[in-house]
Amino acid sequence: MGLTEGHVAKTVWENPAEIVRALTPENPVIVFAPTILQDRARQFLEGFPGLVTYAVKSNPDEAVISNLVNAGIRGFDVASPFEIDLIGRLAPMAARHYHNPVRSQAEIAHAVAAGIKAWSVDSRSELDKLFARVPAGDCEISPRFKLPVLGAAYDFGSKFGASPELAAELLKAVAERGYVASLTFHPGTQCVDPAAWEHYIRTAREIADMAGVRPRRLNVGGGFPSWRVHGVEPDLPAIFERIGATTAEVFGDDAPQLVCEPGRGLCADAFAIIARVKAVRDGDAVFLNDGVYGGLTELPMIGNLDRIEVLTPEGVARTGHAAGRVVFGPTCDSVDRLPGELQLPDDIAEGDYVVIHGAGAYSVVTNTRFNGFGELRQLTVMGLE
Structure with a gap:
């Protein structure tokens, strides 16, 4: 999808889905309302x-x-x-x-x-x-x-x-x-x-x-x-x-x-992280471009954020049956895994976006650049729905 100058220059977006449709960001984005x-x-x-x-x-x-x-x-x-x-x-x-x-x-x-x-x-x-x-x-x-x-x-x-x-x-x-x-x-x-x-x-x-x-x-x-x-x-x-x-x-x-x-x-509730699916390994484990060395550092300590929606690159919500998936971050460290399993649509696919709501606390400040990952762009939105 080509980006117009208006899209590139926009400073306040409507919601995370609009960002996905317009920018299809390759690196994680944290959005602030x-x-x-x-x-x-x-x-x-x-x-x-x-x-x-x-x-x-x-x-x-x-x-x-x-x-x-x-x-x-x-x-x-x-x-x-x-x-x-x-x-x-x-x-x-x-x-x-x-x-x-x-x-x-x-x-x-x-x-x-x-x-x-x-x-x-x-x-x-x-x-x-x-x-x-x-x-x-x-x-x-x-x-x-x-x-x-x-x-x-x-x-x-x-x-x-x-x-x-x-x-x-x-x-x-x-x-x-x-x-x-x-x-x-x-x-x-x-x-x-x-x-x-x-x-x-x-x-x-x-x-x-x-x-x-x-x-x-x-x-x-x-x-x-x-x-x-x-x-x-x-x-x-x-x-x-x-x-x-x-x-x-x-x-x-x-x-x-x-x-x-x-x-x-x-x-916390004024922010959401938009992470992209890097891979769905053999239809099972999901790999994201963000993880416990990035904006999701505290999840292994206090549990997953499960207020999640999955969007296609066109910003359309996935509606498949929810199934438990093991979720890994992008680094080569095996510790880079979210605790337990996340309930994700069974039609989730590589290139999709996972919007994780309630991620405004202890995310930006604990994000690292370990393994060369960790770029986290912040954008402003009118709302998170």
């Missing part, structure tokens, strides 16, 4: 009973940050000097919470110089480093605590988080040294169970009681789920309601201000 991102941001802003901050690590694309600011997001969770400076440049009036609880001396000095006022911590040794460099007064330090994982795809507590007893010691020390004393936790990624937040909030009250300190704020973390499984859309309003109701119940008139830091829950 700003309207979906802004709608999700407004859902958080209107539904969550506190301050919404975006976890930049999930997708630090400048267009994502700008669209979130336009939608009303006024806070960002930053985890490195790069992210601190990125938000300082793109959203200079926004709050920046430096909630990576382990930092080098140089990183702490960079953040102090940049004017960071909110920090997290999960150990005595790291708290001592903050005491030595971070000025007291209006700076907030939030001990981060952990509990056994409940209802999440994987457990952040294996790397970060203090026990409730240690968190109480840290909270008391923070208050005694004249800092704004708060608490934070993370229930685990892709957490679909509102009870996980309830359990953490109840424990936060116990920590506060042990420390004899009323926390100024309670950051209920990220973990808010995106829509990964066909036909099972996460119930974000139920999570918001449980967080608000539990906080009011257990803290009463002493309730801390609430903060959340969604990453995946904000950005």
Whole structure:
């Protein structure tokens, strides 16, 4: 199919099928729908009973940050000097919470110089480093605590988080040294169970009681789920309601201000990856031009995205009977395989396109150029249907 100048110069496409018909891209494409991102941001802003901050690590694309600011997001969770400076440049009036609880001396000095006022911590040794460099007064330090994982795809507590007893010691020390004393936790990624937040909030009250300190704020973390499984859309309003109701119940008139830091829950559903079928080997295994060294890096860790459609090179949907297929990426490494099987139409063919929805988190940032693959072009669309 010949391409007209209008097709080549087009900057906003109607949907992924239009891109397939017009460009028949040979390399993977990630498509971004700003309207979906802004709608999700407004859902958080209107539904969550506190301050919404975006976890930049999930997708630090400048267009994502700008669209979130336009939608009303006024806070960002930053985890490195790069992210601190990125938000300082793109959203200079926004709050920046430096909630990576382990930092080098140089990183702490960079953040102090940049004017960071909110920090997290999960150990005595790291708290001592903050005491030595971070000025007291209006700076907030939030001990981060952990509990056994409940209802999440994987457990952040294996790397970060203090026990409730240690968190109480840290909270008391923070208050005694004249800092704004708060608490934070993370229930685990892709957490679909509102009870996980309830359990953490109840424990936060116990920590506060042990420390004899009323926390100024309670950051209920990220973990808010995106829509990964066909036909099972996460119930974000139920999570918001449980967080608000539990906080009011257990803290009463002493309730801390609430903060959340969604990453995946904000950005994932605003993107889709368009991958091309390189081969259908002997009518069985499917090879794509994207895989676990590219935009699909996290799938072996938390499971497949099965919100998938298959299009012919003409942009027509394949409608064959769904059958389980093993799916490999393009590299020569045998690890480059999606977990289990994907349900794909039995008439899928070489040259077709697989559109993988909900791929906006931990895709662009983890994409590599291993084996010479990994070129990932980003295009903008009006919608993803």
